[in-house]
Amino acid sequence: MLPKITRRRVIGLGLVTFAGTLLPTFANGTALGQPDKFGLPFAGQPGLANWFVRQWYGNTRWAYRQRRAIYGAGQGLHFGVDFFAPCGSPIIAIGDGIVAAVDGPYGSAPHNLLVRHPNGYVSLYGHLSQRSTLRVGQQVRRGEVVAFSGVPNGTDCDTRAHLHLEIRTSNLGGTVNPIPLMEADWPNLTLGLPDEGLEFEINLDNPTQWQTIYNQPAVYFGRALLNDFARPWPG
Amino acid sequence: MPYLLLILLLLFAACGETTNTATLSPTISEPDLTSSLTIAVLPSVSPTKTPLQLTNSPTLAPTNVSSTPNALPSVTSPLLTPTATSIPTNEPTATSIPTNEPTATSIPTVGPTSTPLPASGSTANALPVPFQPVQRQIAPPNCCQAFAFARDGRLYYYDKSATALLDLAGGQSQRLTTRWGLFSPDLSLVAFSARVGGPTTIEQVNDGTRRATLQNRSSLTLISPDNTRLAYLLRSPNQAPEAPQLFELWTGHLDGSNLRATWTLREGANLAWFPDSRHLLLTARNVANNRFGLWVVDSQATTGQSATLIVESKGLLAATLSSDGERVVYAITLQGEVNSGVWLANADGSNRRKFDWVGGWHWSPVNGTELFYSPIRAAGETASALWSYDVAHQQATRLTDPVTLPLRLSFDQWQIAPDNKNMVYRSTTDNALWLVRFR
Structure with a gap:
């Protein structure tokens, strides 16, 4: 769930902001003063013309539909967050780190980039439009442009252009939900639009399971499907 | 000296907390569930006690006061209107019309211009006090999946192992059926599938009488508003998963007779019946000519020639039809600053206009000229508000105050009640x- 924002914090924040912007503000979302969190992979504000979230991590309806065809190796879940953006949009590093791989065997064609961070996680930037010019071992800083967004098949920039962002475990053998690890105003990043990537598949036998963006399971590559429900909705 | 000022301000903030504790968090429940529907329970707020008033203070300036059609005093808050957002608000010009859209000529930007709600502390003169919206929790956390309103105003949802009904006036829930699926608007029929990839059954809710069985691989099946016809998008099997998905649009009678594929298309979505229970709206790419956009299909036509492209855009994402079937609102994405946005048009594609806000929307269930929306604002604003747009008069009205009644809308999970006075989110x-309750 979202960190609870108390009235005291809001009031104090309002006053201090009014007095001279001396303390952190809500500018980067609901997490106040958590410098160890990752940032967003795009600079500037979201918008329908530039970038927005189109698919959450986890038990999405789209992932359920493609649980075998696309996501079978990832236990049937969408094991990243999709940010739709025009092909060629600059992608920035979500945290300081060291380049771990360029176009390695980690999926998300046609190009990918992995950055290893001091907290042990590895960020993966997928469906890039071109091979990153960074070198393995090179240091990158949070906010630095590291790649450019593309589209899975490399050509269909009109309708499917997006960045697939993963947070992998240190051994690269799995992923975790990026939402709690990133400092962002998540409720606003979908721009209010509906989509099957933004809704979660319902297991009618356990309807509260994995129904929020904050409550999604970790994925371990190669293990059994997590969402092969006997009574799903939609079917 | 600056540190002294900072300390004093923080102390003042702490004092403000003790004077008012009920206006910020929706986690605060109202003890009287019934009366909270009609009685404003928010405590009065003194402009001098809470710094939240600082954001409202500009609204007290006479130059910001505007009038509503009811001549009630209203206040426009420049910090709270969607126009203050940094989300692109480029006004489209005649040249900004998507190149394949032939009919739009003039696209005036339509945006919120006034609010009916006086800010706290404003004077109301001798006129009646405007309605003060209130909110209350009606279901516990994690409850109530896929909630929606029935035509009679009851809220229905799936919870645990059954479909439940909640009467908003009484506050009590009751079991409707153990089935879950797509219901007819009057809740008399349900289309459901008992197993993955299996047939869809059309069943009467009251007694379980089976009306039809469709071999449609669990396709979501829509019952027409008059309960006489069915429609669904049948996804073709064995497709390359990353390829644009191929569908057939099937229509037929409620009893399963006369079922036939009306049209072959790709990337079908947003399927909806018109109120006449004959025409259908959907977003799709026509296989025959690869044109993508918003289509109207005559379900009783004998060939796919009946499919009419009313809006063409590669970036068309969401689209919804007004309750009278006269208008449509849709979103276009990633097509440049001019073309991308939320658009309003007549249901034949004419008279297109782009809103100067971005956000989620729902048409009024009973008024085809009223659109409700919740604009997404600049980063940093932690509350959101409900707005209404009167299509006939091209006027926007803010219905809730994001300062005194912040709404924490979870993405697009909100619905307007058929009484046009309540919403659930x-x-x-x-x-x-x-x-x-906003009216």
């Missing part, structure tokens, strides 16, 4: 359902 704060 899932809160991002506690994942519970909240009822807002």
Whole structure:
């Protein structure tokens, strides 16, 4: 769930902001003063013309539909967050780190980039439009442009252009939900639009399971499907 | 000296907390569930006690006061209107019309211009006090999946192992059926599938009488508003998963007779019946000519020639039809600053206009000229508000104040009640359902 924002914090924040912007503000979302969190992979504000979230991590309806065809190796879940953006949009590093791989065997064609961070996680930037010019071992800083967004098949920039962002475990053998690890105003990043990537598949036998963006399971590559429900909705 | 000022301000903030504790968080429940529907329970707020008033203070300036059609005093808050957002608000010009859209000529930007709600502390003269919206929690956290309103105003949802009904006036829930699927608007029929990839059954809710069985691989099946016809998009099997998905649009009678594939298309979505129970709206790419956009299909036509492209855009994402079937609102994405946005048009594609806000929307269930929306604002604003747009008069009205009654809308999970006075939303704060009375 979202960190609870108390009235005291809001009031104090309002006053201090009014007095001279001396303390952190809500500018980067609901997490106040958590410098160890990752940032967003795009600079500037979201918008329908530039970038927005189109698919959450986890038990999405789209992932359920493609649980075998696309996501079978990832236990049937969408094991990243999709940010739709025009092909060629600059992608920035979500945290300081060291380049771990360029176009390695980690999926998300046609190009990918992995950055290893001091907290042990590895960020993966997928469906890039071109091979990153960074070198393995090179240091990158949070906010630095590291790649450019593309589209899975490399050509269909009109309708499917997006960045697939993963947070992998240190051994690269799995992923975790990026939402709690990133400092962002998540409720606003979908721009209010509906989509099957933004809704979660319902297991009618356990309807509260994995129904929020904050409550999604970790994925371990190669293990059994997590969402092969006997009574799903939609079917 | 600056540090002294900072300390004094923080002390003042702490004092403000003790004077008012009930206006910020939707986690605060109202003890009287019934009376909270009609009685404003928010405590009065002194402009001098809470710094939240600082954001409202500009609204007290005479130059910001405007009038509503009812001549009630209203206040426009420049910090709270969607126009203050940094989300692109480029006004489209005649040249900004998507190149394949032949009919739009003039696209005046339509945006919020006034609010009916006086800010706290404003004077109301001798006129009646405007309605003060209130909200209360009506269901616990994690409850009530896929909630929606029936035509009679009852809220229905799936919870645990059954479909439940909640009467907003009485506050009690009751079991409707053990089935879950797509219901007819009057809740008399349900289309459901008992197993993955299996047939869809059309069943009467009251007695379980089976009306039809469709071999449609669990395709979501829509019952027409008059309960006489069915429609669904049948996804072709064995497709390359990353390829644009191929569908057939099937229509037929409620009893399963006369079922036939009306049209072959790719990337079908947003399927909806018109009120006449004959025509259908959907977004799709026509296989025959690869044109993508918003289509109207005559379900009783004998060939796919009946499919009419009313809006063409590669970036068309969401689209919804007004309750009278006269208008449509849709979103276009990633097509440049001019073309991308939320658009309003007549249901034949004419008279297109782009809103100067971005956000989620729902048409009024009973008034085809009223659109409700919740604009997404600049980063940093932690509350959101409900707005209404009167299509006939091209006027926007803010219905709730994001300062005194912040709504924590969980993405697109909100619905307008058929009485046009209430909305229910899932809160991002506690994942519970909240009822807002805004009129």
